Amino acid sequence: KVGDRIIFNILNAGKSFHAFGVTLNEEGFGGILSGTDIAAANNPLKPGEGGTSEFIPGEPGTYYYICTVPGHRELGMVGTIIVE
Template structure:
């Protein structure tokens, strides 16, 4: 019996599940293509903030993510407003020098997600309400807003939210 190959196989079997858990992923199995476009075929459950668009958008909102000279990280515009049932194209551009993401959800869900990202910083997004972009990339989210309320959008890459990269999203 060869002990070394057997030990290597056992070590690999133990390490792989741990690596997958540490890398993390978001539940839902819902996809964006590499440009950040929401794809059909995944989980399209209605969230409080709404759902992926099934109709053509009525307007396009351009959002820029970047860093400032004083080290803050920001979204422009800093406050987003929509009507319940409104379908929009969120065209999101990373004009910064580091990766950024745009995630929109309830305030509580953003805070929970932020804490999870701090534990698992390599977590990859695969949600219809989020897009992660490298410097210079542009992506989009096609979205129909749901119930009225105040929600939140943020970059949840560790440290970015704390550097100012978040804002209110109003549906009224």
């Protein structure tokens, strides 16, 4: 719900570099909400690394948690959070 705290604990269990963030954008990797990012495309998580982020949605809608490394979202590294 709007106002609930959502916490993400992320671990890169893969063999590639990854980064994490939450956006309202249906496509691409822009518009990452402040405070939701873990690493970045220019300084990604290496295999075995992890981190934590959190956010409190201020409005209802569909939020997307994505890998912010270019091309990774398009490969399926995306999920949705429905906020009512």
